[in-house]
Amino acid sequence: MSDPLHFNYLGKKRRTKEDKRFVQGAGKFVADIMLPGTLHVAPVKSPYPCARIVRINTEKALALPGVHYVLTGAELEQETSPLLQYLNTPNVRWYSLAVDRARYAGEWVAAVVAESRHVAEDAAELVEVEYEELPFVMDPEVAVTENSVPVHPLHGSNVMYRRTFVWGDVEGDFQKADHQLQFRTRWNRNSTIPIETFGAIAQWNPAIDILEVWASVQMPQFAEQVATALRMPQNNVRVHYDLDVGG
Structure with missing residues (x-):
């Protein structure tokens, strides 16, 4: 058995174990699940980074053959609870669909339920949404300032969570150090990229x-x-x- 203290992935070739089933088309994904009577959902997305939802007209979408329902955020709010955030932020209420206002470009404001994905997507284009554009901030450093426009007005700030803690003798270790460095860094946007x-x-x-x-x-x-x-x-x-x- 290798020494765990000296085990390192860097600079070494490692054989992956899952490649064979993927190249053979034997992977299992959500799209492979076939259930009888499955209905498909297509979203209606906000084109604005921040906007009040004035009105949603679903009549044309509902008239399309194969469409079963068009769900809006106002209806969803009545039947469901906010999504869990695991933070002590009672005034930050997130639902699967935007309620009253859209808070980012691409947020779902309605969901079309239809017999096929193609019908659902066609019907989503028929949903008419009237928006009132609201002020927004793109720079994260500006967003966390005291007078910035809050994404969640009831929360009152764009800082969702603050945590300060001390681990060990920080000041003592600084005093013992041969050198001290202070620098500023920027963390770029990133995301996982699944197949x-x-x-x-x-x-x-x-x-x-x-x-x-x-x-x-x-x-x-x-x-x-x-x-x-x-x-x-x-x-x-x-x-x-x-x-x-x-x-």
């Missing part, structure tokens, strides 16, 4: 009162998030983690 983009399929099993979910996530809290949002006990949600997913 399959995010997706989810859900099926309610009335025989055992279980909501079964297949999604491109790995976090163990996902079942809790789904249950909390849908206002149901967590033991009524079963998440399948047998997919080749990231996140």
Whole structure:
């Protein structure tokens, strides 16, 4: 067995284990889950970074053959609870659809449910949304200043969470150091890049009162998030983690 203290990936070739099934087309993804009677969802997205949602007209979309429903944020707010953030921020309320205002370009403001993905996407283009553009800030350094425009007005600040802690004898270690450096760095935008983009399929099993979910996530809290949002006990949600997913 190799010495764990000297184990290092840098500068060494490592054989991956999962490549074979992927190149053979044997990977398993959300898109591979085929359930009878599956309906498809297509979003209506905000083109603005910050805007009040004045009105949503769904009549033309609902008239398209194959469309089952068009869900708006106002309806969703009545039937579900905010998504869990795991922070003590009671005035920051996030839903799967924008409620009252869109807070970033691309945020979902409505969701079309239809018999196929193509019909859902066509219907999403027929949903008419009237917006009132609001001020916004693009620079993160400006966003955290005291007088900046808040993304969540009730929260009162764009600083979501502050945490200060001391680990060890910091001041003593600085005094013992031969040199002290002070520098400023910028962390660029980054994201995970899985093979399959995010997706989810859900099926309610009335025989055992279980909501079964297949999604491109790995976090163990996902079942809790789904249950909390849908206002149901967590033991009524079963998440399948047998997919080749990231996140």
